[in-house]
Amino acid sequence: MSKLLIMLYKFEYNLELRNNDYVLKPEVAMLLEALVWAIQEANARHRLILVSRYEFESNWIDILYKQPLETLQ
Numbered sequence: 001m002s003k004l005l006i007m008l009y010k011f012e013y014n015l016e017l018r019n020n021d022y023v024l025k026p027e028v029a030m031l032l033e034a035l036v037w038a039i040q041e042a043n044a045r046h047r048l049i050l051v052s053r054y055e056f057e058s059n060w061i062d063i064l065y066k067q068p069l070e071t072l073q
Contacts, residue, residue, distance in 0.1 A: 004046040006035070011052040022056040033060060 008014075014028040024032065039046045048064075055066070 007049040007051065009051045011050045012054050015054060015056050022054045024056060024058055029058065
């Protein structure tokens with residue numbers, strides 16, 4: 001089976017500031033949850049990379065691995 005890599009770059013455009021925390025916009029949350037569910041259900045080695053300048057909160061974010069990157073000079 002082929003492996004699929006999906007990279008969502010500048011993902012911060014899908015976030016909104018709420019009570020000093022960044023959270024997913026509601027319509028984005030629904031789509032992203034469906035995408036994560038589909039990847040899990042496929043039981044394959046597909047990967048999803050979200051590139052964002054900001055950390056964000058979500059009910060299911062704990063299933064994703066966070067990899068902070070250093071600021072480029």
